Amino acid sequence: MRRLGLWLALWLLAWPAAWADGMEAVACAPRIVSAQAARSADGARPVQGWERVTLPDRWGRRWPGYSGTVWYRIDWERADCAPAALGLGIDGIGSAGEVFINEDLLWRDASLAEPLSRSWNVPRWWLLPASTLRAGTNTVWVRVVSVAALSSGLVGTLRLGDAADVARAQEQAQWRQRTVYFVNAVLAGMAAALFLLVWGLRRQARAYGWFALMSLCWLAYLSTYLADTPWPFADSLDRARASLVALVGYVLCACLFTFRFGAQRLRWAERALWLLAALGAAAAWWAPQGAESAWFAAIWRGAMAVFLLNGLQFQWHAWRPGRGVAQRLLALCWLVLVAVALFTLGLVPDVWHVARNWAALSGIATIVLVMLLLGGQLAQQMRSAERFQRELEARVAEARAELAHAVAREHAQALDNAKLQERMQIAHDLHDGLGGSLVRGMALLEQAGGQLPGERVLSLLKTLRDDLRQVIDHGSSAGATVPATPVQWAAPLRHRVTRILDEMGVASEWRIAAQWRGPVEEGGCPSALQCLLLTRLVEEALSNVIKHSQARRVCVECALPLPGVFVVRVEDDGQGFDVAAVQRAGLSVGMRSMAARAERMGAVFQVASSAGGTAVSVVLRMLPGRPGSEHAESGASPFQQSASSY
Secondary structure, eight states, X not given: OHHHHHHHHHHHHHXXXXXXXXXXXXXXXXXXXXXXXXXXSSSSOOSSOOEEOOSSOXXXXXXXXXXXXXXXXXXXXXXXXXXXXXXXEESOOBSEEEEEETTEEEEEOSOSSSSOOOOTTOOEXXXXXXXXXXXXXXXXXXXXEEOTTSXXXXXXXXXXXXHHHHHHHXXXXXXXXXXHHHHHHHHHHHHHHHHHHHHHHOTTOHHHHHHHHHHHHHHXXXXXXXXXXXXXXXXXXXXXXXXXXXXXXXXXXXXXXXXXXXXXXXXXXXXXXXXXXXXXXXXXXXXXXXXXXHHHHHHHHHHHHHHHHHHHHHHHHHTSTTOOHHHHHHHHHHHHHHHHHHHHXXXXXXXXXXXXXXXXXXXXXXXXXXXXXXXXHHHHHHHHHHHHHHHHHHHHHHHHHHHHHHHHHHHHHHHHHHHHHHHHHHHHHIIIIIXXXXXXXXXXXXXXXXXXXXXXXXXXXXXXXXXXXXXXXXXXXXXXXXXXXXXHHHHHHHHHHHHHHHXXXXXXXXXXXXXXXXXXXXXXXXXXXXXXXXXXXXXXXXHHIIIIIOOSEEEXXXXXXXXXXXXXXXXXXXXXXXXXXXXXXXXXXXXXXXXXXXXXXXXXXXXXXXXXXXXXXXXXXXOTTOTTHHHHTTTOOHHXXXXXXX
């Protein structure tokens, strides 16, 4: 208690001294005696027409619709105890101007004619030269040039006093009027660039696109506060019009962003917004001359009213049951902006500085919060995409393992099928080749009527050996080549068969074309496999002649009547048979074999028989560019095709 009493006593002793110092500082500060304003028709300092004003001043309330030059005269007294260094500060001049201390020029804007410089929100201060100041009363002259539709007059606070105090006050004004808006503009530009990129990559996420456009419009609107020249516009009014159009665009994009973010389907409201935005932009750009100020104020208040309604309706939407945290955070953000809009709606255009500061601060908070919300959504979507990708990779790996197992199983089946096909191929080759030779040999023995000489038996055995070698050598067409001519193709068969036919007393005639019409690739001759199949087919036909026909004459014809067409015909003069009856009864294995081989080649197989003889013909169309045309359609190997044919 004793220590507390001591501190209280010291404070009571020091307080009068501090109070006295404060009173002395106030007494030594410059004192403004009067502030007057007068219009000037030619820009020169007027002599008459001065009226008392209260600073800050907007001349639109005193002289409605006036555009031009107004001079301000501020008389002030300098005390004898005034600080040695005095400063003068002005927060804003609407729109351009110049400042004099007594009769000396302190500062002048770059342009005092259209296009006017824009000093309405640029705080400045000057150190008053001691040589210019007088004892007693001094005068500050401020010339202001502006248009009626803009902030016209000495709109900012004027400060006179100690230079250090004025400098500190102007630094604070610089923060309020410039820095806050610059930070706001930088954030808006960053948000626009970032979310335009995101929207370009994800066109279905329209909320990102509308927020990017909203940020761009806000950046354009802020440029009217930061720019100190009307460029690129022709005059100050055009810039003001562009500023209002940017504001209308900002409100439109903000509403549409809200609808998309909150998943609201308000088509009638969107149509109304587009209509109001079009009307507002048109009214801002083509406002009647002389009435711009009233029209601009109405458009501004209308835009704020729409923004206010959007924020209020989203409160009702976001706080309903089942809504997410992100929507409620955006609702809180809009609630802050609604409060700012309600606060500033009645201030503009009367209170110049308050509304701007609150709007800029709330704009920064809005951009940061919405960027965080959208960034959080994007991060959540990316995590979901990564989780889905991991699940997909696991499923793909599982499907791949199952597919590998199935492929292995099918491969094993294919091997088994290949073995079976190989056996079937060998069986058919044995039947058509070696089997035919055995049939011809048996027929020769039956017709001999007695025991054959050893030379004849040895000849038959050699024939069988040759046929067996042919089966072994031509079991596959993999290494086979096309004979150089049709004669060379038919020569081995002719050699084997003619000898047997001669021994049986059957006359044979061979009509073989001398040359092919071209290479396999051009469709001028059959492929190697087709030559082998045709050989087997002719062998089977001749075996049937020897075994069943009792013919005395056989004719084998091989011709190329047309380009790409190869005809093989075997004709005898035997007893013939009923083709349809044999096919219905399924008695002829040889006929089925020949038909299957023709089908493999894509050829047309025909059998015609009567009491006067039998004719077997095969018509093969040789297609260009398809050396293995019998396999091209299915992509199967010769053995696979053979298996499918039997």
